[in-house]
Amino acid sequence: MAEARTAERAAQGEGHPSGDERFALLDKTLRKARYQQDQLIEVLHVAQDLFGHLSEDILIYLARQLKLPPSRVYGVATFYHLFSFTAPGRHSATVCMGTACFVKGAEEIVQQLEAAHDVRSGQTTEDGELTVSTARCVGSCGLAPVVVVDGVVTSHQTAESTLAHVGEVLAKEPTEAST
Amino acid sequence: MAEPIAVLSSRYDVPDAHTLEGYKREGGYSALPQALEIAPGDLVAMVKEAGLRGRGGAGFPTGVKWSFMPKGTGKPTYLVVNADESEPGTFKDRELMERDPFQLLEGIAIACHALESERAFIYIRGEYLFPGMRLEEAMTEAYAAGYLGDDILGSGVNVHVTLHYGAGAYICGEETALLDSLEGRRGQPRLRPPFPAVAGLYASPTAVNNVESIANVPWIVERGVDWYKSLGTEKSAGTKLVCVSGEVKRPGNYEWPMGATFREIIETSCEGMLDGREVRFFAPGGSSTPLLTAEHLDVELDFDAVAAAGSLLGTAALMVYSDKTSVVEAARNWTKFYEHESCGKCTPCREGTFWLSQVYDRMLSGGGRPQDLQILDEVCDNIFGRSFCALGDAATSPIKSSLKYFRDEYEHLVEHGRLPDGLEPHAGIITDNAARHRPTDFAQPATVRAGSLR
Ligand SMILES: Cc1cc2nc3c(=O)[nH]c(=O)nc-3n(C[C@H](O)[C@H](O)[C@H](O)COP(=O)(O)O)c2cc1C
Ligand code: SF4
Numbered sequence: 001m002a003e004a005r006t007a008e009r010a011a012q013g014e015g016h017p018s019g020d021e022r023f024a025l026l027d028k029t030l031r032k033a034r035y036q037q038d039q040l041i042e043v044l045h046v047a048q049d050l051f052g053h054l055s056e057d058i059l060i061y062l063a064r065q066l067k068l069p070p071s072r073v074y075g076v077a078t079f080y081h082l083f084s085f086t087a088p089g090r091h092s093a094t095v096c097m098g099t100a101c102f103v104k105g106a107e108e109i110v111q112q113l114e115a116a117h118d119v120r121s122g123q124t125t126e127d128g129e130l131t132v133s134t135a136r137c138v139g140s141c142g143l144a145p146v147v148v149v150d151g152v153v154t155s156h157q158t159a160e161s162t163l164a165h166v167g168e169v170l171a172k173e174p175t176e177a178s179t
Numbered sequence: 180m181a182e183p184i185a186v187l188s189s190r191y192d193v194p195d196a197h198t199l200e201g202y203k204r205e206g207g208y209s210a211l212p213q214a215l216e217i218a219p220g221d222l223v224a225m226v227k228e229a230g231l232r233g234r235g236g237a238g239f240p241t242g243v244k245w246s247f248m249p250k251g252t253g254k255p256t257y258l259v260v261n262a263d264e265s266e267p268g269t270f271k272d273r274e275l276m277e278r279d280p281f282q283l284l285e286g287i288a289i290a291c292h293a294l295e296s297e298r299a300f301i302y303i304r305g306e307y308l309f310p311g312m313r314l315e316e317a318m319t320e321a322y323a324a325g326y327l328g329d330d331i332l333g334s335g336v337n338v339h340v341t342l343h344y345g346a347g348a349y350i351c352g353e354e355t356a357l358l359d360s361l362e363g364r365r366g367q368p369r370l371r372p373p374f375p376a377v378a379g380l381y382a383s384p385t386a387v388n389n390v391e392s393i394a395n396v397p398w399i400v401e402r403g404v405d406w407y408k409s410l411g412t413e414k415s416a417g418t419k420l421v422c423v424s425g426e427v428k429r430p431g432n433y434e435w436p437m438g439a440t441f442r443e444i445i446e447t448s449c450e451g452m453l454d455g456r457e458v459r460f461f462a463p464g465g466s467s468t469p470l471l472t473a474e475h476l477d478v479e480l481d482f483d484a485v486a487a488a489g490s491l492l493g494t495a496a497l498m499v500y501s502d503k504t505s506v507v508e509a510a511r512n513w514t515k516f517y518e519h520e521s522c523g524k525c526t527p528c529r530e531g532t533f534w535l536s537q538v539y540d541r542m543l544s545g546g547g548r549p550q551d552l553q554i555l556d557e558v559c560d561n562i563f564g565r566s567f568c569a570l571g572d573a574a575t576s577p578i579k580s581s582l583k584y585f586r587d588e589y590e591h592l593v594e595h596g597r598l599p600d601g602l603e604p605h606a607g608i609i610t611d612n613a614a615r616h617r618p619t620d621f622a623q624p625a626t627v628r629a630g631s632l633r
Binding site: 042 | 345
């Protein structure tokens with residue numbers, strides 16, 4: 001089913017061939033920004049919140065969507081210190097802290113994640129396995145609270161369900177899909 | 180003898196001053212209805228007459244800046260509030276936005292009316308997530324209650340505010356770089372003229388003002404020009420939020436009327452220096468302002484008085500260092516900052532800050548040579564006045580001033596390969612002065628803090 005949705009979106013010129021759902025979230029942000037080129041920095045913020053860093057792939061994707069030359073996107077992204085280009089931990093869990101998620105207990109999720117894995121949000125565990133971060137709003141308020149784990153959007157989360165899910169992901173053998 | 184005063188900071192200790200209810204209960208939004216009755220031109224004249232000078236560093240008269248804005252250009256007019264606050268030592272705007280965000284929003288509404296502008300942008304530094312959150316909440320409430328939006332308070336005046344997060348670049352505090360950044364580009368300064376007042380954001384007339392400057396505006400309207408002028412000195416009216424850091428007992432933000440002396444501020448508000456330490460040097464207004472020494476402690480908080488003493492009031496970020504601290508190490512620290520933050524647009528600053536930083540590293544690792552002092556002097560002379568924007572000039576401030584007042588420390592360093600006895604590189608890093616005037620993390624949600632700032 002997920003593949004069908006991805007294919008549908010790809011047919012509309014949206015989404016990413018890899019099927020990584022984070023690109024769909026990025027598209028939402030782009031739509032909200034009405035694809036205006038001067039919104040580049042705002043969009044980069046969201047992209048970094050979602051992916052933990054800005055890979056070449058993401059930058060090229062944004063350049064295409066905003067109809068900007070890749071050099072411009074790269075030039076802007078590298079100018080600002082808050083953007084990073086190296087991958088954080090092998091797995092990632094991004095908790096959305098937008099208003100809808102926040103009122104439904106996103107903060108509790110972050111606290112429990114931090115406590116369980118002895119890491120602070122925005123940082124990576126010492127063994128480089130897990131990066132925990134927060135995003136300002138990933139634009140899926142109807143699914144609140146949202147946690148994006150390794151690029152997969154998980155909806156209606158609680159602290160327990162998130163911990164269980166992240167635990168499963170960490171226990172899995174390294175695969176190509178993990179970031 | 181000046182006394183501390185609470186005008187801009189009068190609601191700081193009210194726990195719910197950041198909500199509309201708390202703000203109004205404490206007298207907020209009494210200026211806006213008055214201001215909406217006043218014609219825009221008269222408001223500009225009032226601010227000019229009150230003598231408000233920009234709090235972002237340069238001290239340019241705010242009313243005069245507003246009067247430069249052309250009318251009837253057929254283009255929109257913009258107000259841009261500079262909340263980038265990245266000058267080392269400066270943290271006044273952060274506390275203002277966290278504790279009293281409506282004060283800024285009320286000021287913005289009045290300023291927009293005065294400028295006949297329908298849209299304001301707040302450019303807030305990317306790290307300021309908590310103040311940003313406070314502002315977002317306040318904006319939501321203000322829109323819902325009709326203090327922002329179309330036809331505010333039934334006056335026919337429209338004011339819309341957009342909050343924009345920076346992404347970590349000191350240079351974006353410079354007003355023209357800020358405008359480029361707002362337009363989604365690399366934040367690099369623009370050639371002037373044209374000045375932003377004529378061709379700023381999207382080539383339209385734009386007023387760029389600091390947060391604290393705008394927060395002064397409701398007070399001028401509400402209490403009147405004469406009251407405002409009665410605070411402060413003849414040429415520097417009003418009060419000033421002073422951010423004190425360094426080796427004092429109680430660092431923090433303190434509001435004082437202009438005209439108070441640095442000694443009064445350190446002794447009264449900060450309860451003096453840490454035990455056993457005496458003032459050796461201080462920066463009166465952030466790292467971009469030349470250092471002063473203990474003999475300048477009686478200089479007044481006043482743009483012209485500080486300039487006469489050979490420095491600048493800047494943002495009034497008072498960084499105080501003691502007789503235990505090496506000025507060469509402090510200057511290296513600031514130089515590294517400017518090297519890192521140079522935007523790279525012009526050669527004197529881009530290359531110069533790099534070489535300065537190399538010379539400091541060489542000297543402080545014991546490999547200094549007598550000619551290094553001359554190299555520092557010469558590189559500074561080649562940067563100062565030859566850079567594209569004021570960042571380059573600022574980079575030379577700590578170096579030139581420390582060479583002027585503390586050449587003996589430099590000479591000792593290059594001669595003996597080490598600092599003079601009794602001076603420590605990092606005496607500024609201290610843990611026993613953490614007692615704050617106000618707790619700064621009072622209602623801060625655990626998830627919005629430095630750790631989540633990437
Ligand atoms: C390198 C550099 C950094 C600056 N950073 C800031 C800043 O963070 N906040 C600010 O208000 N002004 C900053 N300024 C000053 C602005 O260019 C501008 O003068 C100011 O925002 C005007 O507002 P005011 O007239 O209300 O002071 C900076 C200037 C330079 C050259
Ligand atoms: S002086 Fe420095 S910061 Fe300013 S334009 Fe030149 S390189 Fe950029």
